[in-house]
Amino acid sequence: MFQKGLKGIVAVQTAIASVEGDKGELRYRGTLIDEVINQKSFEQTAYFLWHGHHASNEELARLIEQLKSYRQLPDYLMAIAQVLPKEISLMDGMRTLVSAYLHAEFKELEIHQQAIALTAALPVMTALLYRQSTGQEFVAPRSDLGHTANYLWMIKGQVPTHAQTEALETYLNLTMEHGMNASTFAGRVTISTESDLSAAIVSAIGTMKGPLHGGAPSGVLELLDEIQSPERINPVIEQKLAQGEKIMGFGHRVYRTEDPRAILLRKKCQQLQQEDSWLDLAVKAETKITQLLNERKPGRALYTNVEFYAAAIMRSIQMSPELFTPTFSIARIVGWTAHAIEQQQDNVIFRPQSEYIGN
Structure with missing residues (x-):
């Protein structure tokens, strides 16, 4: 067939x-x-x-x-x-x-x-x-x-x-x-x-x-750059959701639950977040974004994918896109x-x- x-x-x-x-x-x-x-x-x-x-x-x-x-x-x-x-x-x-x-x-x-x-x-x-x-x-x-x-x-x-x-x-x-x-x-x-x-x-x-x-997670990099600091997470994400924009770094074409690679990258970033401001921002951003997505889109079960934390890591080591x-x-x-x-x-x-x- x-x-x-x-x-x-x-x-x-x-x-x-x-x-x-x-x-x-x-x-x-x-x-x-x-x-x-x-x-x-x-x-x-x-x-x-x-x-x-x-x-x-x-x-x-x-x-x-x-x-x-x-x-x-x-x-x-x-x-x-x-x-x-x-x-x-x-x-x-x-x-x-x-x-x-x-x-x-x-x-x-x-x-x-x-x-x-x-x-x-x-x-x-x-x-x-x-x-x-x-x-x-x-x-x-x-x-x-x-x-x-x-x-x-x-x-x-x-x-x-x-x-x-x-x-x-x-x-x-x-x-x-x-x-x-x-x-x-x-x-x-x-x-x-x-x-x-x-x-x-x-x-x-x-x-x-x-x-x-193998495309670069440019959308996630742009999102983190736009947020910049923890206090800007909610206003930036709420504005994007109100305008119907897709939140980059969430959802995966294969995994219907959490991407196991994202889970492990999150754990590593949590371990190292005190040592790096970008990793700290990514950990805090994921928590708040997931909460907002669950409130606005109940039942969708949108989880971070590997590109979300990959982008955070690339930004933390100042690696060019x-x-x-x-x-x-x-x-x-x-x-x-x-x-x-x-x-x-x-x-x-x-x-x-x-x-x-x-x-």
């Missing part, structure tokens, strides 16, 4: 993640997301998604060293970045550099190692392109910082605070994987042709670029590569049928 966009059609069987929208549950490798990421670093969560079990101390130490070793981009890749048009978007630049990341040493790696290499290299590519686009000198990666802190270091040129690193790391861990979304499917289709992993990631990045999938989708991709590359590895293990090329409706 024909379904536009393949909605409701099972295309693959996977052991990587499951999304239960009616229950409001997201699981990595069969385990609820809050249990997976509890007090875990980016490196630990990535290892769990790739391998299906938590890393031992030795396995984690080896992964950390491998990720650090791939932070240095080849000279030819740095040169390519420098000659890209200034007006090129960050996502287009990332796609270009990933497509060129096929040097001899990389080609000799088996796919698990290639996944680690690309995961380590993508934040460096992003920081390089971003600072180049803003007329700033490239900030070289540091070997004494973890994956998340090093990304912020390269973007900002200064060591991030504990609150900034912890907030962003929670976001990255929560968005590494989310089932058979458009970019993941695109990557699996590419790898199913027995193409290479770089090509699969290029396909995924090209898909993530689309505003229907143009970096949101690239940062999303830096997290999701773990899921993309995990799916590519899984596809290779029992591969059948994707070849769906089409229904001719012409004359």
